[in-house]
Amino acid sequence: MGRAPCCDKTKVKRGPWSPEEDAALKHYMHNNGTGGNWIALPHKAGLNRCGKSCRLRWLNYLRPDIKHGGFTEEEDNVVWTLYSNIGSRWSVIASQLPGRTDNDVKNHWNTKLKKKLLARSTNCNETTNTTDHLNLARFSPLIPKTENSDQGNSAYCYTNSDTLPYLMNGNCVQNFDLKKPSKPSYSSNPVQVSDFGTNGNTSSSISSTREASSLSTSSSTLAMENYTNFASWSGTGIESTEDGILVDLGFDSSNDVFLSGFGF
DNA sequence: AACCCCCGCAACCGCACGATT
């Protein structure tokens, strides 16, 4: 048996809200709040609307603290960084942007930022056959394990020693243990991700703050090290037989790139 | 001036989840 619809769609008004409806909803919300029940609200407020529609209208448009207008560069940076780490969890991203709603962030991503990303990905594809192979790590959002793996259990974050030090405003690349790539097509300096967490010099050059923790079950142990710009893990057991790295070096607006990656 | 196309945004839809009965 399917879910019962929240309202009779043939009997409620749909489509754009009129100024009168907005005023009625605002007035009701000002005096009563939701009363903990959006479904009953339209009737109480004298609105011939679905409760979900009222909720959406209020949260995305009528709320007094809503910020309208274009996104600032700083807000873009937050969206880039969070999207690269957690994906399309718009409500979580929006919670980090005061006055912005999940719908705002989603629309902004779909209409502006995604196109930027695609444009860069195109450039990435164009350059991976040349001597510049940094783009996978610089542009990729989190890549699912199965898609990022050559043989199911290994992956690399590709980087470029010409660019990374500038982006990170430091010289950490010098400390990485650079190895030859496993894939012939990637011929520049890849950073084997499992090396991040095992190289003490690397960690100290990236960040002054560091936390370590571990998770244990009867069958597995997962050790976590969290740094400002990346987190590494290594473990044993059924669920965690691989070392991994989550890199978040943020967005560099002057170069119009963001650097973020995931590997194990 | 008329038409077309593209883009941005508001709104809708369906599903998942937690709370309640």
Next chain:
DNA sequence: CAATCGTGCGGTTGCGGGGGT
């Protein structure tokens, strides 16, 4: 424990405005 309900979320749609031809 299962059914029901309300809410929140992410994906998608479609309208309207603006720019180009």
